[in-house]
Amino acid sequence: KNQVEQSPQSLIILEGKNCTLQCNYTVSPFSNLRWYKQDTGRGPVSLTIMTFSENTKSNGRYTATLDADTKQSSLHITASQLSDSASYICVVSEGDNNDMRFGAGTRLTVKP
Amino acid sequence: NAGVTQTPKFQVLKTGQSMTLQCAQDMNHEYMSWYRQDPGMGLRLIHYSVGAGITDQGEVPNGYNVSRSTTEDFPLRLLSAAPSQTSVYFCASSSPSSEKLFFGSGTQLSVL
Numbered sequence: 001k002n003q004v005e006q007s008p009q010s011l012i013i014l015e016g017k018n019c020t021l022q023c024n025y026t027v028s029p030f031s032n033l034r035w036y037k038q039d040t041g042r043g044p045v046s047l048t049i050m051t052f053s054e055n056t057k058s059n060g061r062y063t064a065t066l067d068a069d070t071k072q073s074s075l076h077i078t079a080s081q082l083s084d085s086a087s088y089i090c091v092v093s094e095g096d097n098n099d100m101r102f103g104a105g106t107r108l109t110v111k112p
Numbered sequence: 113n114a115g116v117t118q119t120p121k122f123q124v125l126k127t128g129q130s131m132t133l134q135c136a137q138d139m140n141h142e143y144m145s146w147y148r149q150d151p152g153m154g155l156r157l158i159h160y161s162v163g164a165g166i167t168d169q170g171e172v173p174n175g176y177n178v179s180r181s182t183t184e185d186f187p188l189r190l191l192s193a194a195p196s197q198t199s200v201y202f203c204a205s206s207s208p209s210s211e212k213l214f215f216g217s218g219t220q221l222s223v224l
Contacts, residue, residue, distance in 0.1 A: 002154060034212065043116070043202050043215025044155075089154070100213075102147075102154030 003027045004092050004103035012109045017080055021088050021106045023073040029095030035064050035075050036089040038105065044089055047075070080110045113138050118203050118216035125193040125223045133188040133219050135203030141214070143206045144186040145170070146178065148199040149218075155202065161186055193223045 007022045025033070032051045036044035048057045048064040050073070056065045061078045077084055090103040119134045137144065145160035147170075157170030161180040175197060177189040186205075190197060200220050204213040 004154060032211075041218070043204070043217050044213075045215070046212035049211045100157070102156070104152055104154050 002104065003101045004090055006088075006090050006103040006106050008106060009104070010107040010109070012111060013080055015080060015082055015110055015112050019077050019080060019108065021075045021077075021090075021108070023075070023090030023092075023103055025071050025073075025090070025092045025101070025103075027071075027092040027094055027101050030068060030071075031093040031095040031098055033064075033066055033073050033093070034091040035062070035073075036091060038087040038089055040086070047088075077108075082110050082112060084108060085110045115139065116203055116205055116214050116216040118201075118219050120219060121217070122220045123222070125190070125221065127194060127223060129193050130189070130191050131193065133190075133201055133203075133221075135186045135188065135216060136184050137186075137203075137205040137214070138184065139205060139207070139214065140183060141205035141207045141210075142183065143208075144180065145204050145213075146176070146186070146188045147202045147204065148172065149202060150199050158188065158201075190221075195223045197221065198223045 004025045013019050034049045035047040038044040050066045063076045066073045087105040087107050089105045092101050116137045142163045146158040147155040149155050156172045159178040161167045164183050167178050200218050202218050203216040206213045
């Protein structure tokens with residue numbers, strides 16, 4: 001079983017709407033959690049990184065939250081744009097050796 | 113800076129053929145790594161290197177070899193390609209002071 005589970009697997013929203021993507025993890029000990037955006041045919045690009053002591057971090061219209069107690073994170077996208085169409089990948093690093101565990105991603109489609 | 117450059121973009125092999133996927137970065141990053149990305153699964157680490165002359169195995173190293181003769185280059189070799197190696201391959205790099213991985217644009221490999 002993957003140590004990083006993302007939901008939903010895919011999501012379709014209309015341009016201008018907000019959405020929230022979920023990431024649950026079992027990785028322990030925890031070091032940090034990152035969200036990446038991967039456009040079709042491209043490599044992932046970093047959006048945010050959060051450590052244990054951080055519970056929210058923003059990058060423009062992207063806001064990530066972290067609850068290290070429940071081992072959950074979310075990525076909230078505000079006022080979606082067509083260019084937000086991509087896969088969003090949650091990555092959790094283990095505390096001891098910083099090994100990264102990748103979620104399978106959420107495929108977001110923003111329609112006009 | 114070009115960042116992380118991968119070649120080729122696409123490749124089709126027959127079972128048993130060998131080939132090398134090229135990866136180069138111009139950011140003077142010590143850490144480089146190779147991942148494979150399969151449908152419905154998170155990125156999985158194949159091999160990584162923490163500096164020139166140093167390589168180590170990741171989660172799924174079987175069937176792949178790497179070398180790191182320079183800081184800039186980190187080629188991935190398939191010695192005898194198998195259909196199970198059909199995947200999208202990503203090279204990534206980072207520095208100790210950086211909190212994020214920089215990914216190449218990927219190589220889509222099909223083994224028939």
